[in-house]
Amino acid sequence: MNYDRKADLVIIGGGPAGMAAALAAREAGINDILILERDNELGGILRQCIHGGFGLHTFGEELTGPEYAYRYEKRVKEENIPYMLNTMVTELTPDRCVTAMNEKLGVFTVKAEAVILAMGCRERPKGALGISGTRPSGIYTAGTAQKFVNMKGYMPGREVVILGSGDIGLIMARRMTLEGAKVHAVCELMPYSGGLARNIEQCLNDYGIPLKLSHTVAEIHGKERLEGVTIVKVDENRRPIPETREYVKCDTLLLSCGLIPENELTKGAGISLDRVTGGAVVNGKRETECEGIFACGNVLHVHDLVDFVSDEAVIAGRSAAEYIKGKSNEKIKIKLQTDGKIRYTVPQIITELSDTTVYFRVSDVYKNAEILIEDGEEKLYSKKTLKLAPGEMESIKLTANMLSRVKSGEIKFSLKTGV
């Protein structure tokens, strides 16, 4: 592909993942870096996450989203890492040509030695949920409402029902309440919450907002503006129980029903995605199947905490730097398999014989379970846990020593329940 300029490392996305990856790559000796950010500032979605709870793991103190982002932004600027704002990447090729567009340069193509994907994720919209009824105004994803309230200073509504108990939904329940709205209920289809326990405590319980587990919104009412919703209890197969239908008057429905990694560019480059995570399949270095293209943060898999996004970005940044310098320690190939109770792992493949932290999520709430890692019949690792929940990402460190013992080229993560 023809190109207009070259760079050692192009990072797509200037949010927490992109900035941390850039800093890690710079620290590892890469000078020629270019961050491409579609918004008008660095920081990504953290800019609108004005609540606290960020940074305990990374900085040992509780920061708000903008504060957390600012720490990285300041360092990116101090390190003079080049970045372009208002720049939309429109195409990525397997040979690492990145085509982007902005007002100053128009459409341009950068040929990169390595690329880090850090585009983040988007929220699952209403249409995908298949709620029936009318199509009035007043239905927003929690993140859209967050943007209106926190960044624009507008109230998208006053009488609110929230569907889905993801963290953004819980945070917005509190935020809307503090701004004078009445949040009538948070409905969660599953029998457990998708958000962190602390957010249920401080965002719902503090304000007496009911969390209705095993409930969903069955119907939307109102022709122009939303006038109400019908909520309904669901059975263990998530089917609505008609006699439990209940009309709730409201002018706003916020949706917090899951996040989807934004991988259109990745797909365009022909990189295959993990069906469960929605992100690329990567090895321990966060390298995709396409050589020299790495991924980190929510574009790879959805994280609960930005601190872990930063950790992952550091891995991707360092690995990209090593790749650019021509270092490769690839010696082995171990595939990581899961049993379904464990939904997925990141990475999905390990290619280096070094300590590797594996992140994973479970598919249901499990109490008193044992996490097992086996190489065929041989047990490599086991750990008993009190409670595992889909809303909370877990991690296990596989040591180089453990990995060196793997014979079959494949290890299986599974969960033994009732122990």
Next chain:
Amino acid sequence: MQRNLTCIICPRGCNLVIELDDEGKIESVSGNACKRGIGYAEDECTAPKRSVTSTVRCEGGGLIAVKTASPIPKSLVFECMKKINGTHAKSDVKIGDVIIKNVLGTGVDIIASGNKML
């Protein structure tokens, strides 16, 4: 008496079990993964505190994110929001600037927690 709490100090969200005597004094705390859980349990059983985050309008337009520099008494959260809502920040406000000094006599400042959003 026993009280169950979810610790909100960190994302781990430990389930705390607190044994209280007849006067409401804490006899024991269990379920906490770290010692900060004990402090939280003590505060929560005697004088619960919360951090408040919000936004303040800037003179001449725009918004800035703000937060309480440290937690304030939980009972004052809505009062604190009133103060925040009634305040305008200077147009050249920056992250870390004090927006309201000693809010509601708590000894806690409201500070800018971001840069201006337009």
Next chain:
Amino acid sequence: MFDIAVIGAGVVGALVARELTRFGMKVVILERGSDVALGATRANSAIVHAGFDAKEGTLKARLNVRGSKIMESVCQNLGVKYKRNGSLVVGFNDEDRKTLEQLLIRGKNNGVEGLSILERDEILKIEKNIGDGVICALHAPSGAIVCPYELCMAAVGNAMDNGAELILDFNVTAIENVGDYYKITSPDGKLAEAKYVVNCAGAYSDDIARLVGDSSFSIRARRGEYLLLDRECGDTVSHTIFRCPSKMGKGVLVSPTVDGNLLVGPTAEDIDDKSDTKTTPEGLDKVRALAQEQVSGIAFNKVITSFSGLRSTGSTGDFIINLPQPRFLNIAGIESPGLSSAPAIAEYVIMMLRESGVFLFKREDFNPYRRPMHYFSTLSKQEKNEIIKERPEYAHVICRCEMVTEGEILDAIRTNPRPNDLDGVKRRTRATMGRCQGGFCSPYIVELLSRELGIDYLEVTKSGGKSYINVGKTKE
């Protein structure tokens, strides 16, 4: 004083109005909604039927076949996406096969070209995902797909560019014949005077006819529910797949759209409220179940939205196009194949007016062309850079899912017929129509609308009326 008032800015009213301006008439379009294309035009199957469905000799048959022939050139002139993807009516048993053979004969009688019956192995060569139970199909290579609201907006816009006037929020409740012209009024005091009236009021065309004393027909609303799938699924089929009509009903269709999505539906349910476009769990379940029989491997977990539309079903069984009294034309009951027939209906209206004694001559300065609204992402790098040099806002992507730039949105807001709300921008530019459904970009589009229309941020609506996006400011 106008020469002619067209009541209703759906796709039929739009193409009729455009045709009238071609013949130099001074046209006013009266639309009760806050935008054009809000009725049946907004939500239908988006199909240009080949013309084998309607009975020989009916207006439906005649206008469908003619419409299908001229649709492509109309779309080309108006910058509207059109694709001749062909259609298959699939049969599951011998009874279906007989029906398909009858349709083949009917189609030939109607003048449809290229029809043939395909056996399963032949179908599999052109549609690999055809349903397991399908044994044969009627293949119509002239079947096509088009975007109905895009066609409507473009036709209204082109009519306006040629001098027509559009009055929105004009709810016609009285039509008075005052000698040689009509006085048309609304309850909120709007008035239009025109020598001729064309009633293209869709579901409400019976109400409009009654205003001049014509109660010879009635219109029922038939609701159809649809599912729209992500572009990832757009190549599930390449043809439009219909089900052979049988005792079990008409089935649904599975079709790619001109924008690359997959459309599945509709149900058919007669309803009383002519504005009730809600979806139901039962309806959408039915759509899914029927579609799966016709086409296998439809990824229903990739649904990006569901919607329903109302078809205006007339009481006569055929299109109702007549002159119940001098200078008043009904164009009613334009159910399927209404979209396919619309360009031919426009021609037909000119013929009727001529027959009723109006002298109509083609204007020499008529401009039949209109630039497409959403095109930037299809240009070459060089073409894009030339535009960006002049208009830097074209480099600013607002809707990242559909790759719609600020330049396109601004142009849409500044172009006839101007949108007044978020849905109006959506239908013109596709912004917010992608997989995130406006999650990221709608706050920004609200800002652009507020700025361009000179209204407060809080006044911006989703689709007119009281459909406000925000209800107040924080801190108040």
